[in-house]
Amino acid sequence: MNLPTTARAAVLVEHGAPLQLQDLPLPDRIEPGAALVRLVCSTLCGTDIEIWEGRMSFPGMLPMVLGHEMVGEVIAVGEGAHDALGRPLELGQRIGWSESVCGQCYGCTVLREPVFCEHRGYGFLQRSDKPPYATAGLAEYAYVTPGAQKLILPETVKDAWAAMAGCAAKTVLRGFDRAGGVRTGDTVVIQGSGALGVFATAVARISGAARVITVGGPQSRLEVAERFGADHTLNIELGGAGVIERVRELTGGAGANLVIDLAGAPSVGPEAIEMAAPRGRFVVIGSTGPVGAPFPLSAVMGKELTIVGSINGDVSDYVHAIQFFEAFADRFDWDELFGTPVGLGEASDRIAHMHDQTELKAVIDPRLPIPSVE
Numbered sequence: 433m434n435l436p437t438t439a440r441a442a443v444l445v446e447h448g449a450p451l452q453l454q455d456l457p458l459p460d461r462i463e464p465g466a467a468l469v470r471l472v473c474s475t476l477c478g479t480d481i482e483i484w485e486g487r488m489s490f491p492g493m494l495p496m497v498l499g500h501e502m503v504g505e506v507i508a509v510g511e512g513a514h515d516a517l518g519r520p521l522e523l524g525q526r527i528g529w530s531e532s533v534c535g536q537c538y539g540c541t542v543l544r545e546p547v548f549c550e551h552r553g554y555g556f557l558q559r560s561d562k563p564p565y566a567t568a569g570l571a572e573y574a575y576v577t578p579g580a581q582k583l584i585l586p587e588t589v590k591d592a593w594a595a596m597a598g599c600a601a602k603t604v605l606r607g608f609d610r611a612g613g614v615r616t617g618d619t620v621v622i623q624g625s626g627a628l629g630v631f632a633t634a635v636a637r638i639s640g641a642a643r644v645i646t647v648g649g650p651q652s653r654l655e656v657a658e659r660f661g662a663d664h665t666l667n668i669e670l671g672g673a674g675v676i677e678r679v680r681e682l683t684g685g686a687g688a689n690l691v692i693d694l695a696g697a698p699s700v701g702p703e704a705i706e707m708a709a710p711r712g713r714f715v716v717i718g719s720t721g722p723v724g725a726p727f728p729l730s731a732v733m734g735k736e737l738t739i740v741g742s743i744n745g746d747v748s749d750y751v752h753a754i755q756f757f758e759a760f761a762d763r764f765d766w767d768e769l770f771g772t773p774v775g776l777g778e779a780s781d782r783i784a785h786m787h788d789q790t791e792l793k794a795v796i797d798p799r800l801p802i803p804s805v806e
Contacts, residue, residue: 435468435508440802441571442779443560445495447486450780453802456497456565458573462510465578467521469504473591474569475770476779476794477501477599478626478696478718481786495560498783499569499796501595503528503585504576515582516747525584526591528598530750532579546581546746553579569595570779572798581747589757592770592795596627597753600793602745604632605752607692607715610740614639614690621679621688621707622646622662624695624718625653627769627793630660632694634764635756637661641690645682647675648695650789660764672703679707687712694718702727705737713738769793775800 439458442451462468480498482488506525513521521527532553533540539548546552558567564575576582585594593601614620620636622629625648636644637660646657647666654665664682666675679688687709693700696718704714705727714737732739745753757766773795774782782794 436573439566439571439573440776440798441497441560441566441568442776442796443495444484444498447484447489447494451498451570451783453776454560456560456571457563458566459564459575462508463578464511465513466510466580467506467513467527467576467582468508469527469574469576470507471502471504471569471571471574471798472526473595473773474499474502474796474798475592475595475600476782476786476796478628478786479599481783484783485787492559496558497560497566497568497570498779499571500531500554501598501600502569502574503591503595504574507573510578513578513582515584516751517583519584521582521584526587526594527576528583528585528594528750528754529576530581530583530598530602530745530747532577533581533746534579547744551579553577570776570796570798572776581750583747583750583754585754586758588761589754590767592773592793593757593766594754595795596631596769596793597750597757599744600628601631601753601756602749603717603742604628604635604694605756606745606749607632607717607742608635608639609749610742611690611692611713611715611738614641616640617642618689619643619645619683619686619709621691621704622648622657623691623693623697623700623704624648625657625665626694626789628694628718629653630657630769630792632692633657633662634660636690638760638763643682645679645688653789653792656768656792659768668697672699676703676706683709689713691715692717698725701725705731705735708735708737710735711737713740715739716741770795773797773800775802777802 533549785791
């Protein structure tokens with residue numbers, strides 16, 4: 433077949449501004465180990481929104497294509513291309529992919545933690561005006577580089593679920609793993625009621641928590657959290673002191689055994705330390721944006737708390753996320769997490785919806801037609 437030479441993409445050229453539809457060049461040669469895919473689904477992550485807002489930015493970042501949770505159909509493969517489990521890539525396969533890693537640096541070889549790869553590459557680290565141009569999700573086609581952690585997807589996992597597994601779901605599952613999981617009888621507090629927080633609520637419930645408390649807002653999102661397993665929801669309109677007091681009431685003064693930050697607000701640290709029970713655990717996942725408010729180290733010492741960070745997830749977490757959706761496909765209505773799929777021309781609107789907290793997780797299908805402008 434004749435391969436496409438360009439890809440229509442929604443390009444971020446200025447923080448906070450609408451995305452621009454542009455035609456980006458595609459490689460005329462597929463490198464060994466690489467693949468070219470036609471995007472069938474991209475889900476937007478909180479990181480995409482923070483980049484659009486400008487809260488996550490660095491010099492030379494723009495222009496770029498957003499989207500790092502995606503699923504595509506293979507339309508061309510380079511020599512020797514295979515997925516992370518060693519399975520050869522073939523035309524027509526549905527694949528997802530995680531960030532690219534080098535496999536040779538200290539993080540990859542000594543730590544054996546690809547998330548610390550010194551050359552770790554995400555689609556949003558690729559400028560759209562330099563080769564290979566189109567590597568991210570908000571485009572018709574994407575070039576999947578040789579080092580990208582590819583995964584052939586099972587038919588039982590829907591497109592949107594598989595896309596979410598590529599970042600949001602795997603990040604949450606890694607956070608639970610880093611904390612040692614949910615123990616029998618645990619009270620778990622989830623800070624945040626976005627897609628990550630709602631998914632974490634479901635994971636805590638499935639994992640056997642005795643009590644799950646989700647903190648966030650607006651109220652509509654908290655109602656979704658209740659449908660995904662929250663025993664109690666606390667609106668942040670209560671204020672920090674009000675939330676802490678209510679958690680203590682719900683736990684008979686004991687506090688929470690496990691607190692997971694998926695909100696990133698400056699106050700989450702002090703509130704988590706106050707809510708945590710003695711020997712409790714606090715997992716920091718969502719604090720990528722504003723600088724957090726200080727909290728006393730004496731409280732960490734006095735309660736003998738364990739604090740762990742979880743920055744993202746590697747391909748092993750990605751595999752586990754896919755397995756999670758396979759195993760618990762019928763446990764909750766996962767489709768409720770996602771908005772109605774739209775085309776590239778409406779991606780800016782969906783980013784605004786997530787920014788305004790009127791949509792949990794936007795879904796972009798680049799195959800859908802772009803509305804004409806009259």
